Amino acid sequence: MYHGYFNGTIASTDQLTVGVTDLSLLRGYGLFDYFLTYNGRPFQWDWYWERFQNSASRMHLRLPLSKDETYAIVMKLVERSNEASRKNGLATPIDVAFRFILTGGYSADSISIEKPNLLILTEMIHPVPAVQYEQGIKVILDDYVRDMAEVKSTDYKRVILMAEAIRAARASDLLYQKGGEISELSRSNFFIVKGERLITPDKHILHGITRKTVIQLAQSDFQVEERSVLLSDLYDADEAFTTSSTKKVLPITQVGELTIGNGHVGPKSKFLLERFDELVQSW
């Protein structure tokens, strides 16, 4: 049902393979981006493309396709998903997640970049369980900061290494902090609410497209502050939440042993999730 593109070919994802001299496999040299379609249209396409291009440039990888060429492939893959969903007797087209992966490509000497490999994959969207929106999630603090956090490299070793610690704490994710300064969760951004103020870290973060969207949606109702967020800021926060393309606006009610606000999902988080849902429903 899910298809992908690699080197001029569109095929079922389970048929797509990469040769073993690719620098992502040999040297962890790769970057990616990830977005959803809503009503069959790529959400915030211009912003995602810009970020993808920026990551590529920061990692000295030349994109093998232009924006328009890439968009044409994206829409071809959307059409394939729709065909598959019609075949399965579904009345409405299904939305999909897109994962773009750009690697250092095949390397003869196992270290030098020759020609980057670009993969464009569609994937099933894994929605966050409704109970997490109702109760909020728990995260645990981790003394870590992502190297080149603003580049969406494929380096997610840390959260995979910490999987057992997260499970043991009955938490959902890590909240990275270094020297008392909070940056982000393992795959999403971080916000706190204090009164009418919406506060989010501005350094050592991936510049999330959902983060940017939420900041826009919040402009008329909040005083938005992009600035350093310290661990001490958690103690008098009314609410906290995290944003990502799949998580949308997901409340955080506990950080380690610390309860945020009154421990329940707050009205500001709910309000912003509603605004976000309205936006994507009419996308």
Next chain:
Amino acid sequence: MYHGYFNGTIASTDQLTVGVTDLSLLRGYGLFDYFLTYNGRPFQWDWYWERFQNSASRMHLRLPLSKDETYAIVMKLVERSNEASRKNGLATPIDVAFRFILTGGYSADSISIEKPNLLILTEMIHPVPAVQYEQGIKVILDDYVRDMAEVKSTDYKRVILMAEAIRAARASDLLYQKGGEISELSRSNFFIVKGERLITPDKHILHGITRKTVIQLAQSDFQVEERSVLLSDLYDADEAFTTSSTKKVLPITQVGELTIGNGHVGPKSKFLLERFDELVQSW
């Protein structure tokens, strides 16, 4: 000519491929090891296996094969290389490099480890040009320390990112230092010689098998010190060199703008290279 093993199959390396849901591709989650054969025998096999196993354990990946099973595959691949070299009319078997790669494996949700993938590849050995042994190499300092340096993860983003800076400085590699403390080169260990003392960093390093071999070879002629090595140690060092399986004992005569000793390859480095060459020739 070069073959590899993946999931029960031995095939020509250019025929081996990995599916696109592998966590090395999606999340940079992989580790490896790398060693050479001498006279058709894997050099220091026991030590390499121990290190590979240790890396796997540190990254919570279960090895799908035992040491004996792996050794049997290694020797089968050595035999394949010999067959190929006979077919090409070569009288003596060629030695090869082995690269073991263990990844997080295919992941349905793009983040959870299910079953690791193990690749065993043979590769051509790229020997260091003779001129580098005669004149020594230049390295440039880089303000960096590898995360979990003692684990041979596939994370070599840094040196690929810095390739242009290395070229621009007409250097061969990076020498990592953080806060004035030297750890290692991008893919090899670091030693300095002061009089009869052989000094090498002991922290934030990959525990090189060539490093360990050289320390053994040096025992009777040097006072070996495994300890912190500071930038200031470079100023009164007589000699410096780097060790790795392909570099063996490779002299370093320049660090950035600083000349080491008299700028020529020193007698102690030559002595240790000779001892190393004797060892591998009779392996």
